[in-house]
Amino acid sequence: MSKKRDRLEIINSILMIIHDNKNSIKPTPLLRFSNISSQSFTDYYSEMLKKGFIREEFDKKDRKYISLTDKGFKYLEKYKYILEFIDEFEL
DSSP, X not given: OXXXXXXXXXXXXXXXHHHXXXXXXOHHHHHHHHTSOHHHHHHHHHHHHHHTSEEEEEOXXXXXXXXXXXXXXXXXXXXXXXXXXXXXXXX
């Protein structure tokens, strides 16, 4: 049985999807790739916007794209460090 992802893992996953798509992705593909319900996605998305992990940008045709902020990149860096710590000490 697989364990459910916790809040930090989901946030990391969403940020990684953005990062892996050259730091620019439309909301619908991000929702699809995040593998969570649309309601949960909306909650996480709002939280990450509010906390400054992501930002919305619009192109000339007024299409919305999501990208990481410096704070979002820092989250990914620190999350990786935490995972390495857990792995190193076999926690």
